[in-house]
Amino acid sequence: MQEPSPLRVAILGLMLESNRFAPVITEEDFLNRVYLAGDEILEDLRGMDPKLPTEIRGFAAEMDAKGNWVPVPILVGLVEAGGPLDHSFFEASLDEMRRRLEAAGAIDAVYISNHGAMITTEEDDPDGAIFAMVRSVVGSDVPIVATLDLHGNVSDRMVRSVDAIVSYQTNPHVDMLARGKDAAEILHELIRGMRPDVAFIRLPLTPPTVTLLTEAGPYADIINYGQTFLGDDIVNVSILGGFAYSDTAKNGLAIIVTAQRANGSAQRAARAIAEMAWSQHKRFVPRLTPLDEAVARVLEVGRNPDLPAVALADVADNPGGGGNGNTMWILEALHAAGAKGVIVGVINDPLLAEEAAELGEGATFKAVFNRIAPDEYSRRFEADARVLCVRDGDCVGRRGFYARRRMNLGRSVLLDLGGIKVVVISIRTQCADPIFFEMMGVDIGEARAVVVKSRGHFRAGFDEYFAHDQVIEVDAPGLTSPILTRFDFRNFPRPVFPLDQDVEWKVPA
Known part of the structure; x- marks a missing residue:
């Protein structure tokens, strides 16, 4: 047959x-x-x-x-x-x-x-x-x-x-x-x-x-x-x-x-x-933590090693939702507060990554984030920095969303801003996998706080370090803020919850 x-x-x-x-x-x-x-x-x-x-x-x-x-x-x-x-x-x-x-x-x-x-x-x-x-x-x-x-x-x-x-x-x-x-x-x-x-x-x-x-x-x-x-x-x-x-x-x-x-x-x-x-x-109503409270929590766990480390999710600047991955509100607030033992990533700033890579590992310089701002949320931030590591950004996802998937973050560098380590990349990518830090030689387990440019996919990638109650979803400005009233929606079928509060609806016959 x-x-x-x-x-x-x-x-x-x-x-x-x-x-x-x-x-x-x-x-x-x-x-x-x-x-x-x-x-x-x-x-x-x-x-x-x-x-x-x-x-x-x-x-x-x-x-x-x-x-x-x-x-x-x-x-x-x-x-x-x-x-x-x-x-x-x-x-x-x-x-x-x-x-x-x-x-x-x-x-x-x-x-x-x-x-x-x-x-x-x-x-x-x-x-x-x-x-x-x-x-x-x-x-x-x-x-x-x-x-x-x-x-x-x-x-x-x-x-x-x-x-x-x-x-x-x-x-x-x-x-x-x-x-x-x-x-x-x-x-x-x-x-x-x-x-x-x-x-x-x-x-x-x-x-x-x-x-x-x-x-x-x-x-x-x-x-x-x-x-x-x-x-x-x-x-x-x-x-x-x-x-x-x-x-x-x-x-x-x-x-x-x-x-x-x-x-x-x-x-x-x-x-x-x-x-x-x-x-x-x-x-379906979001509940976020104000920025000042999130910073206070980071300082608290930094002072007390008996407290569990925390992960701050920058949900309003999530590249996985269209964010540029470069807003500075959380980083700037932690830097101003003198936070130590913090890892931040991954910041999308090709110009900064290229400059730091050209200077080379060990160099010290004035790091300028968002020297050319692509939008109203990408405000400029400057800080003294030392270049700790330079990589080409090629990697393979290890856990969760990106597991076993080949990725390219472009020219990537690790900067030390005096107690805050920042991974800067050149191709906009959501920080959903620990490999983005590990390829730079960073030990996530030693950090007291990790800030991720991600809304939720990081939870599957970083769950070996942070349980659900160790995650803080921070309220800050950005293109992916969960507070929908901050956006000028013009095409939704209205009324719609939660933009409209008193919505009545029955299953159509």
Whole structure:
């Protein structure tokens, strides 16, 4: 008996989480991180330290386990969260995806790995445009499965254009391999003839980022409740908190339930989850620590070695949410207070990193942070400094979000500001992995306080040093402040909680 031909599965994606208030993301940003096409994708995927999105690795591993398939690599881009994508580059990427997909010939299925919260300088639903383009090329009968970050903002067009959407379930994101595997399993069910029924409900709720952790809290409760509906009929429940800073008409906590057949089970489950989620909506209010209190805590643990060390999360300047990674409020306040035993990182300042690297290890100089300020939050700060270490910034993630992923932070230096050690990098990156300090020779375990430019992903990377009650989320200015009233949102469907306090809503019939 002749063995059936291997499944030809196209792989593509363009991952960007867009903050409307942040600087525009360009082609250069993608080229500095990940922008691969054709065989480049396969070479990276099979390499020791892939740069590709982790869920693609999970998808490919599960497809390998099931056997008899051929990946058809199209185009995959990945970049740190930032502002809107330059629309001309988006159009060029979309055209390249279309061209390669059309040239690929007969395709049995498609896997799309996107973030879900991308906007461009002219388009508020580019993820939907990619999904719709793929459907138009492959036709109505070819199965398409997509994975999204749980911070994705979901449009009706996105849901209509694909057969199934699978989103992350953990925040910090440490389940991407598992979700890629889920996508592969659903794809095989579709190929075997499953005709899915999908229910989609969006709530008038735009949760601030710090309220979307899944270890505990309201979002964790909703995620866990949603998973109780999995069974014979329900094959996937995805609950996306969304990304408020994209500021689009499709913002709002989204519930997507995929069933094996159209028997009403998807709709019943989605309605039950929506009702439960809305009953919790008033819990999605951020609670941050004022800067002066955070500084006082650092000084206290510095004086008393019996107290546990602390981690200060600069949640308002998170490069993982579009922040520039260079605001000085926390560093300047700690420096002025004479704090000792503190590590700060990673500060994005290419000019400073280059100057310090040229001076060399051991040199002393006046370090000027933000000598050219890219925005109103990036104020100038000067301090006497000594260069302790210079590196090229190439590293492989060790824990959590970046585990086993090859990274490049550009020219990187470690500066000593008189008791405060600061890692300065040249390619904007969220400080979510201890390797960013360790590659500079820093012993995190000896620090009394660590300041990270991150909102939440650092928790999975630094949990070997800091328990939940050792983390302080600091209230400071920045492009990713969880206090949403500080932003001029113009495109949200209103009313929406927590921007609007008295919001009444019922699950639609």
